[in-house]
Amino acid sequence: MPVAAAAPLPTKRRQASEARRRAILDAAFEIFIAEGFKAARLDDIAKRAGVAKGTLYLFSRDKEDLFELVALDMVAPVLERLTLLAQQTDLPFAALLTGMFSLFEREVLATKRREIFRLIIAEGARFPTIAKFYHREVISRGLALIGGAAGRAHARGEISSDALARYPQLLFGPLLISVVWRSLFEPYQPLDISGMLAAHRDMLLGPAAAKAREP
Amino acid sequence: MPVAAAAPLPTKRRQASEARRRAILDAAFEIFIAEGFKAARLDDIAKRAGVAKGTLYLFSRDKEDLFELVALDMVAPVLERLTLLAQQTDLPFAALLTGMFSLFEREVLATKRREIFRLIIAEGARFPTIAKFYHREVISRGLALIGGAAGRAHARGEISSDALARYPQLLFGPLLISVVWRSLFEPYQPLDISGMLAAHRDMLLGPAAAKAREP
DNA sequence: ATATATTGACTGACCAGCCAGTCAATAATT
């Protein structure tokens, strides 16, 4: 009995097609980031992807559809990691924070992926589909993860306040700040983002925990 | 010698012109907010302002110039208030926070002005002029105000941590969050913004101050 | 040889900016 008979083996064509798909998504991401939705030109995306304009229409219905594909494609890896983190329900709260911040710094802030949030904020109002998707798949998951963990940590006495359990959004403020700062204000006033995130972490954990950081 | 010969008194013409200027700026704000820079049509702006398209060019050099005028015009009143707050250097820190948050809730979050930040984030990367202006006139002032006050409060023992003095950006995270939430995610998950800001304030002041809130 | 994937010139809608013309408000003249 063949192991994977259902899925047809990749032929030369399929492989080439998949490569083109990636090239197109990457190119589209770059151009959308640089120009915004309306100002982005499909000619430029095609050129950058090394493909004719018509080819774009083999992968997406129209410009809007392409935009959604890009926005959705780019969070996939982060989503995966976030899910893994969420499964570790009995992690000490301090460790969870550290893990999350470091995931953020490595996988979002240090990569071009950091621009996604800017893009969502910029275009989200005009793309309810995207806003809704991001809320459902990323935002609400992140909030639930933090809110739940903070609640448990508060019950165990790890943290003194229940503010984070009630308003998990408070945790994400500085993350948003750091993304925006990088893109807009860094040139005029540099910001030690790692330092800021560490300070934020200490503040969330409360004074006691902050002292414990350096034994 | 005539007292004010240099400045010609406002005639009917000048008054009408000033009224049109306001109408144009307001209309442009609405359209830019709703559509973004590139997608906004000057025809629509003119129509909404009750003015012919050509008239727009009496007040601005081109579309880009108009955008800058709008972005700059809309913060003016907030800037003024912020300056007033900054002059009260010996306010207790808790009072400063309360004042600032309430200014934010009343003058930004509750008005259409709240959309400015979204606009800046959306278009700022393509309008260095705007990003620079906002950094110089709003961001850096707000940060200096908070950073300085937090440093003094820490020295006086009002707050236990010096994190806010070092990273005043931490204060603005939740403000940014609240603006974005309103515009993008409110429909899918309501958020008690006042509650969140109060919790944030307590967290910044530390546990002792939080208890003192209700005597 | 057939089927499928890719191309890129072309079309038509769209829109920023232009500019020749209009007319109410003011100034000059009688």
Added chain:
DNA sequence: AATTATTGACTGGCTGGTCAGTCAATATAT
């Protein structure tokens, strides 16, 4: 005070360029 001349703010139809989307022709794989 009444009449005429001048100004310049305002108008809106037009133009030239731009660009999303199409499709007949071509290239490539099976």
